[in-house]
Amino acid sequence: MINKKIKDRYDVLRVCFVVIFSIIILKLGYMTIIKGDYYFEQAQNKVYKKILVESPRGEIRDRYGRLLAGNRASFTVQLLKNEIEKANANEVGQKVINVLEKNGEKYIDEFPIIKENGKFVYTYDKNIEEWKIKNDIPLSYNAKESFYHIVDRLVDEGVISIDDNTTGYDLQKILNENGYYPPIYVSKWEFAENVKKNQWLYRYRIKEDEKLSTQETFNRLREYFKVDESLNDDEARKILLFRDLLKSQGYLQYQPMKLAIDIKKQTVAEIEELAIELPGVSIETEPIRYYPNGNQASHILGQIGKISQQAEIDTYTTDKGYSVSDMIGKTGIEKTFEDKLHGEKGFKKVVVDSSGRLIQNIDIQSPKAGDTVYLTIDKDLQKVAEDSLEKALKTIQAGGTFESPWGNYRLRDNKRIYNNATSGAVVALDVKTGEILAMASYPDYDPNLFATGITTEDMNKLLPKNKNNPLEAKPLYNIATMTFVQPGSIFKMITGLAAIDNGLDPKYEIYDKGRIMLGNKSFGCWIWNDYRGSHGPTNLYKAIEQSCNYYMYSISVGYDYSKEKPLPVKMNVDEILRYARLFGLDEKTGIEIEEISGKVPNPKAKFETTKRSLKYALDRKLKTYFDDINGEKDKEEYEKRVDEIVSWMGENPGRGTLLKRLEKLHIKEDKIGEVADLIKYSYFNQAKWTTGDTFNISIGQGSNAYTPIQMANYIAGLVNGGYRNKVTVVDKIESYDKMNIDKVEVQREKIPLNEDSNLDEIKKGMLRVTEQGTAKKVFGNFPVKVGAKTGTAQKSGRIPTADEVEYLISHMSSFGVNNQEALDLADKYEKADDSKYSKDYYIRKALYKLNPRLTYDEINRFKDTYDNFAWFVSFAPYDDPEIAVVSLIFQGGHGGYASPVARDIMVEYFGLTKNEDDYEVKEELKIKEELNR
Structure with a gap:
């Protein structure tokens, strides 16, 4: 009986073995015969890999083909992970970094633990702190509180408007549209830097809930990479940053990584001499972005940088297949045309083993350069614009004289020197096409600093010195397209056109009595405010020529205040603003780089908003x-x-x-x-x-608040026959092989006016500005007829100090409180609040408590007030306009102070000689002038 049971079990086992082996044989037959080709291809793909080879970035040239951004060859230190890890990786890392440091080379240091004041800190935390300080956000705020702090400030300043139903996602979109990009994930209310920090810690299996200090994390990594205990922290960190870079490569051991870019020949020689001691370390030649003209056109060209933000990672690495170490356009043309400029990488085909180690090189395919982008700007005109703008600013700051062969112009008045005039912009536009001929913003910067990764020291030099002052000089900021301010009197042509296009005779005279009283508030003409004078009988031409406020006040409401009777035309603010919208002052101009739009006011919505x-x-x-x-x-x-x-x-x-x-x-x-x-x-x-x-x-x-580029396009529409252009700074895009050229087409639309001839009446007034009005001193002897308008726009408020705490303490006695008592109370508030706000907040809180009669204005009374914005708009030649030039100077004092910049640009544009005794005009211009006569 027992033997039978054993035999039955053997029979079952035999059947099982037969079934199993039959399945295996059938599967092998299926895989080798039926699907053999498929699995062979899969095996090949696992064996053969591609190592990408950098492609030269496409060039950027001016309208005449002159180079603005190109490439130059450079030496790069590359690392091959599998070769290094075969040797002593720690020793290799220490040696190569010591060579680089000895020769003063910059190298890639993305290890997120650094030492400050003798303590280890995460760069992620430091970045968050610096962002908060830069944006005046209390350091204790979490991501959500910080986000809404930005929103609150922009709402208070009138930059954005929202309602109760505006969601976090909506707010993020609104902020981005207005040029603000808080580094915060709205979906989970987390700082982007914290997300990156947790991802980095996870790489080493360090969980967030472990709550290790930065020092403990550093020590954990020393153990993880078996760093020699005899090394101090600084030497250990070199090894850790090297090993962390290798680890970031993951399993792509065959793919080289960059450690240092653009190194000196001496460094190349030393590394090659140590080749035996530095396995896996090689020198390669790669193209580097190069801007031959330095700072020139920097705000148009933009800058490049490494992929860093999560949105960039999603867009470029996930969607477009970029490597995380690739350089991309961050701003300007470099960003807008990244897809065209980036080019197509080449590759080396290699054989690797199952661990990803390089076995053999097989093939190579050369990279393809990016396309060439031709801009509409004239390199020479651009240089004149930048140089003249800088010269005007420095002359105003010193209260000096702007010297020129066309006549000197003193840039100061009898009352004061405008030493806060540190920023400005100028735009030169082809009025018939909307092409940007030159566009400058000062201060500017050298984009070469970003080509290989900017240092902290260099970056700090580009940041505003007084972060509290919105008008502080910002080298990285393009004032021409990204700042809207009150236009002042250069808006008066809109008001005048609205009136005459609705039926007012431009020759109709209104007697300027100097001021109009509304209740107890005086609305005076500038001549009344300064000299208690008036312009007397004033028509449209004189009102533009002499910038008469009284005339504009009257026509804006259709009432002659001098005669106390209605004007023979129906006018109101809605009509003025309708014409402002017709000229595009409520929209972006369409330029291909970063741009925000000034907004035409909306009286009907003002109360509810x-x-x-x-x-x-x-x-x-x-x-x-x-x-x-x-x-x-x-x-x-x-x-x-x-x-x-x-x-x-x-x-x-x-x-x-x-x-x-x-x-x-x-x-x-x-x-x-x-x-x-x-x-x-x-x-x-x-x-x-x-x-x-x-x-x-x-x-x-x-x-009212508009950008310089909006103003330039508005002037173009006034003088080109009433056409609104789409502004462009790009002429064409040429493929790398020269086979395809995409020309940017001129886009324009007719502005619907009642009578196009009314534009000629506005132009007449602008001609009088240069022949006998506020710009006569600058253009009185100019050989080309120029129409223009000056504008002086007020900026209310007082200039915040760089250190508000020091300001409050230094003036404490003037606030009627005891100094020590106020500081003690501020400390008490701060401790009770766990330092939720900045220090100056608690001092102010203490001041209000100790002296309830104090007001905000009284506390700030010792600060300087803002000076006026100086605007100047112009066009030429008068009879057949070709170019419009608009210049803006922050805190420049008077509109006329911006006029020499426009004159310099026109001198270059029309080819006028700088010789005062020998005025010559280009032959083309001479012919046109003769025909016009």
Whole structure:
């Protein structure tokens, strides 16, 4: 019986073995006979790999083919992971880095632990801190609080408007459209740097919940890579950064990595001499981006840099197959035309084993260079624009004289020197095509600094010295396309055109009495404000020539205040703003680089927009401002009180009434003054549209704000027969093999006016500006007829100091409080609040507590006030306009001070000699002038 059972089991086993081997044989037959080709190809793909070879970046040239951005050969130190790890990787790393340091070479150091003041810190944390400091965000704020801090500030400044239904994603889009890119993931309210930090820690299986200190993490990695214990931290870090770079390569051991770019020949020689001691370290020749003209056209060309932001990683590495070490365009033409300029990489085909180690080189395919982008700018004209702008700024700062063969011009008045005139921009535009001929922003920068990765020291030099001052010089910022400010009197042509196109005779005279009184508020002409004078009888031509505010005030509302009767034309602010929109002042110009748009005001929406903005601001601000409720916990009561405050907007009560009402709502005693000032002066007073608002709009003040490039395109539309151009800075794109050329077509549309001939009336007024008006001193002897307009736009407020804490302490006695008592109270507030805000916030809080009568303006009274923006717009030749030039100088004092820049550009454009005694004009221009006569 037992033997039978054993035999039965053997039979079962035999059947099982037969079935198993039958399946194996059938599977092998299927794989070798039926799917043999498929699996052979799969095996080949696992064996053969491609090592990418860098392609030269496409060139950028000016309209005449002159090089603006190209490439030059450079030596690069490359690492081959599998060869290094066969040897002693730590020793190789230490040796090669010591060679690089000895010769003063920059090398790639992305190891995220650095030493500061004797302590280890994460670069991720440092980057977050620096970003907060740069944007004046309390260091204790988390990602969500930091994000909304930016939003709140931009809402308060009127840069953006939102409502209660605006989501985080919507806000992110709005911020990006206005040129703000908070490094925050809205989806999970996390700093992008923290996400990268956790990803890096995970590479070493260090979990976030371990909560290791930076020092402990550093020590863990020393053990992980078996760094010699006898080495100090600095020497150990060199090895760690080297090993971390190798580890970042993952399993692609055959793919070389870059350690240093653009090294000296001496360094090349030393590394090659140590070839036996440095296995896996090689020298390769690669193209490097090169800008032969240094700073020239830097804001147009832009800069390149390594892929770093998550959006860039998603776009380029995930979607487009870039390597994480690739350089991409970050700004300007380099960014916009990245796909064209990048080129197509070549490759070396190699054989690797199952571990990814290189076995054999098989084949090579040469890379293809990127396409060439030809710009519309003239290199020579661009240089003149940049040099003249810089010269004008430095002359204004010194209160000197702008010297020129065409006449000297003193850039100071009898009252003061404008030494804050440190920034400006100029745009020269072809009025018939919308092509940018030159565009400069000062200060500028050298894009070569970014070609191989900019150092911290160089980057710090490019950052604003006073981060608190919005008008501080910013070398990396393109004022021409990214800054909108009040236009002042250069907007008056819009007001004048709106009136005459609606039927007002341009010769109709209004008697300028100097000022118009609305209640107890005076709206004076500049001649009244400065000299108590008037322009007397004034028509459109004289109003433009002498920049008469009184005339513009009157026509803006269709009322002659000198005769106290309506004008023979119906006019209001809506008409003025309709014409502003017709000339594109509510939209971007279409230029191919970064651009924001100034906005035409909307009187009808002003009240509701201001109301929504106030509700949003209060909802974010007052959560801890009530002494009997907490906004986070008592949401229903909190929202009820916020709504009550907002409901007072239509009434707009006085400050004293506001203080009493806020006290009844249980606003904390030390917060009442702050809240009252916020709602009264920043919102209530700004909500209702008044005749005074219309007056301000008519002369380019108020909520008017436009960019220099918008202004240039508007002037072009005024003088080219009424056509609105799409602005372009790109002429054509030529493929690397010269076989295909994509020409950028001129795009323009007719501006719908009642009478096109009315544009000629505006031009007549602008001609009088240079022949007998505010620009006569600059263009009086110019051989080409030029039409122009000066503009002096006011900037309200006081200039923040670089160190607000020092400012407050140094003026403490003037605030009527005891110095030590105020500082002690500020420290008490700060400790109770766990340093949630900046130090100066707590000092101000203490000042308000110790002296309740103090106001915001009184605390800031010792700071300098902003000087006026100086605008100058012009076109030439008068009879057949070709070029429009617009220049803007921050805090330049007077509009005329920006005019010499335009003159220099026109001298170069028309080919005029610099010899004062021998004025010559290009032959082409002479012929045109004769025909026009």
